[in-house]
Amino acid sequence: MSILNDIDPVAIQLGPVAVHWYGLMYLLGFGLAWWLGLRRVRAGRLPVSEQAYADLIFYAMLGVLLGGRIGYLLFYGTAQIAADPMYAFRVWEGGMSFHGGLLGVLAAVWWWSRKQKLHFFDSVDFIAPLVPPGLGFGRLGNFIGGELWGHLTSQPWGVVFRSALPPGLAAAPADTLRAMHESGALDRYARHPSQLYQAFLEGLVLFVVLWWFSSRPRPRYAVSGMFALLYGVFRFAVEFVREPDAHLGYLAFGWLTMGQVLSLPLVLLGLWLLWRARRAPTLAPGAT
Numbered sequence: 521m522s523i524l525n526d527i528d529p530v531a532i533q534l535g536p537v538a539v540h541w542y543g544l545m546y547l548l549g550f551g552l553a554w555w556l557g558l559r560r561v562r563a564g565r566l567p568v569s570e571q572a573y574a575d576l577i578f579y580a581m582l583g584v585l586l587g588g589r590i591g592y593l594l595f596y597g598t599a600q601i602a603a604d605p606m607y608a609f610r611v612w613e614g615g616m617s618f619h620g621g622l623l624g625v626l627a628a629v630w631w632w633s634r635k636q637k638l639h640f641f642d643s644v645d646f647i648a649p650l651v652p653p654g655l656g657f658g659r660l661g662n663f664i665g666g667e668l669w670g671h672l673t674s675q676p677w678g679v680v681f682r683s684a685l686p687p688g689l690a691a692a693p694a695d696t697l698r699a700m701h702e703s704g705a706l707d708r709y710a711r712h713p714s715q716l717y718q719a720f721l722e723g724l725v726l727f728v729v730l731w732w733f734s735s736r737p738r739p740r741y742a743v744s745g746m747f748a749l750l751y752g753v754f755r756f757a758v759e760f761v762r763e764p765d766a767h768l769g770y771l772a773f774g775w776l777t778m779g780q781v782l783s784l785p786l787v788l789l790g791l792w793l794l795w796r797a798r799r800a801p802t803l804a805p806g807a808t
Contacts, residue, residue: 522678522710524701526694529665545661549654550581556731557650564805565737566646568636576632580647583624584654591620595778599767618655618755619782625651641793642803645743649730655751656723663715670712670761678710684763685709714762721754737804742797749790755783 532539554577560566561573568576592615593601593608600607626644633643662668666683680701682690689697689706700706729750734743756779764770764777771778 521676521704522680522701522707523713524680524698524706525663525666525682526698527664527666540661541664542658542661545657545664546654549657550577552653552657553577553580553650556653557647560646566638566643567803568638572636576629576643576647579628579632580625583626583628584621585624587624587627588616588618588621591617591623595619595782596765596768616658619786639740639803641740641744645734645738645740645803648743648747649727649734651747652723652727652730656719656727659715659719659723663713663719668715669763670714670717671763672708673710673712673761674707675710675712677713678707679713680706680709681711684711711763712761714758717758717761718755721758722751726750726754737802739797739802740800741793742800745790745793745795745797747790748786748793752783752786752790756780756787759783 527541529540529542530538531541531544554574557573557577558570561568561570566573589608595617597607597615625647629643629647630640633640636643666681669679669681669684672678682697685706689700689709692700697706726747730743730747733746759777759779760775762777762779764779768778770776771781
């Protein structure tokens with residue numbers, strides 16, 4: 521027996537304004553990142569004032585949003601832009617890329633680090649453990665919104681997503697879908713909840729490992745390297761059960777996806793940073 525995802529993606533309706541769960545998940549991710557980082561700033565793990573740290577979080581938020589959107593358009597949405605240039609501005613239709621968001625955050629951290637006269641990778645090492653909770657919440661938002669689902673599966677934890685059903689069924693009333701699901705008629709449309717796999721690996725597991733690993737001062741590059749390596753491995757693995765973007769499909773070999781192509785450089789970068797960390801200095805608590 522499969523599971524039917526019939527969660528309303530709209531969390532709150534305020535007149536004509538619909539507040540989606542996906543947006544709330546972003547707020548939760550940013551809020552938790554700010555709180556976790558503030559604890560470490562107060563413990564002297566980054567030699568800046570609380571105001572300077574607040575500026576870092578603000579710039580990082582802009583980097584996530586702008587980089588995530590621009591990255592999606594460049595990596596996944598070129599066909600849509602070619603057919604409809606205004607698609608680039610219709611952000612409410614979805615379309616965010618982790619890899620683009622990562623580049624946006626790195627650009628924001630680089631600019632902020634120059635202002636604070638800090639080594640770029642000391643700042644990246646500090647912020648890396650704050651990222652996974654946002655990734656986890658974001659994937660939960662994908663699950664609630666019924667997007668980025670996985671391949672068809674007969675596993676008992678398979679999930680039926682309305683958006684993945686044939687057009688005739690996708691337009692059926694909620695009560696009709698529930699009745700069909702209870703009868704087992706929708707089980708053949710069940711899919712891997714790849715969003716939850718990613719929330720677990722990229723959100724929970726990655727956070728636990730990085731928070732523990734960075735709980736004491738590590739050599740420069742080490743925390744960043746661990747983040748890049750683990751995220752790249754986790755994302756590459758989950759892509760095997762995740763449905764590729766319909767307009768891109770598989771890029772090669774009948775299994776290689778754009779997500780895997782973009783994640784391989786992260787794995788290599790992570791290994792290189794960990795190797796470089798062997799002889800790098802360590803930023804001691806309270807150091808300036």
